[in-house]
Amino acid sequence: MLMQWEKEGHKRLLDLAGVTRNVLNNAVGAFIGTVIEQHGDKANLLCDKDPLALKMMIRLSEIFPQAKFILMLRDGRASVHSMIVRKVPVSGFDRNDKEQMLSQWNKTVAQMYNSCIFLGPSICLPVYYEKLILSPKEQMEKIINFLEIDFSQNVLEHHKHIGDEIRLSPREFSTSQVKNKINQDALDAWVGFFPDELLAKLDEVAPMLTKLG
Ligand SMILES: Nc1ncnc2c1ncn2[C@@H]1O[C@H](COP(=O)(O)OS(=O)(=O)O)[C@@H](OP(=O)(O)O)[C@H]1O
Numbered sequence: 001m002l003m004q005w006e007k008e009g010h011k012r013l014l015d016l017a018g019v020t021r022n023v024l025n026n027a028v029g030a031f032i033g034t035v036i037e038q039h040g041d042k043a044n045l046l047c048d049k050d051p052l053a054l055k056m057m058i059r060l061s062e063i064f065p066q067a068k069f070i071l072m073l074r075d076g077r078a079s080v081h082s083m084i085v086r087k088v089p090v091s092g093f094d095r096n097d098k099e100q101m102l103s104q105w106n107k108t109v110a111q112m113y114n115s116c117i118f119l120g121p122s123i124c125l126p127v128y129y130e131k132l133i134l135s136p137k138e139q140m141e142k143i144i145n146f147l148e149i150d151f152s153q154n155v156l157e158h159h160k161h162i163g164d165e166i167r168l169s170p171r172e173f174s175t176s177q178v179k180n181k182i183n184q185d186a187l188d189a190w191v192g193f194f195p196d197e198l199l200a201k202l203d204e205v206a207p208m209l210t211k212l213g
Pocket residue numbers: 051078081082083086088133172173174177178179180181182183184185186189
């Protein structure tokens with residue numbers, strides 16, 4: 001919505017009326033902040049997990065100057081497989097077209113990754129899903145250092161706290177997986193899912209796969 005309001009033409013109109021970028025940042029920040037703050041119990045540290053929000057990371061960092069961002073990266077083939085098999089609707093992704101999905105993944109992740117690098121390591125931390133699953137303790141320590149909070153064993157045993165301290169919406173697409181303890185089941189579930197012709201042109205369709213290693 002913010003981007004819509006600031007479209008060429010509109011922006012000048014708003015500026016002249018005194019509705020500057022700063023005013024809009026404060027207004028949008030108050031809205032987002034209220035939703036995040038009031039939808040759960042009071043907490044010192046507020047978290048929001050919404051993959052596509054990270055496309056706006058640079059603007060969000062301007063709106064929330066104390067915010068830190070964790071960019072979870074995952075092999076695009078696994079992400080696309082996940083969205084198609086679990087029928088997760090994500091805007092911009094056409095679940096009937098695997099090539100379009102990989103290409104859209106590439107575009108989205110490139111934008112997020114570049115924003116993350118632009119903001120720098122004290123504000124944005126890239127975390128690889130595969131590394132998190134394979135070495136949870138090591139990766140969680142990295143995350144916790146980045147957040148400048150104390151380590152707690154709870155972060156490696158989140159499943160034990162679901163139901164009381166952690167409430168998960170039954171309507172969320174990922175609830176049935178998130179409630180399990182950290183597991184490796186999804187690491188290679190995509191193998192065999194993509195046609196060979198598509199895999200042969202991966203460097204062209206999704207160059208971020210190579211770039212991210
Ligand atoms: N506890 C635990 N251990 C290992 N892996 C886990 C865990 N919780 C979630 N997942 C995996 O994360 C994938 C879902 O990611 P998201 O939460 O971003 O999904 S979504 O927003 O609902 O699409 C999804 O991947 P796929 O299984 O490939 O679909 C989950 O398996």
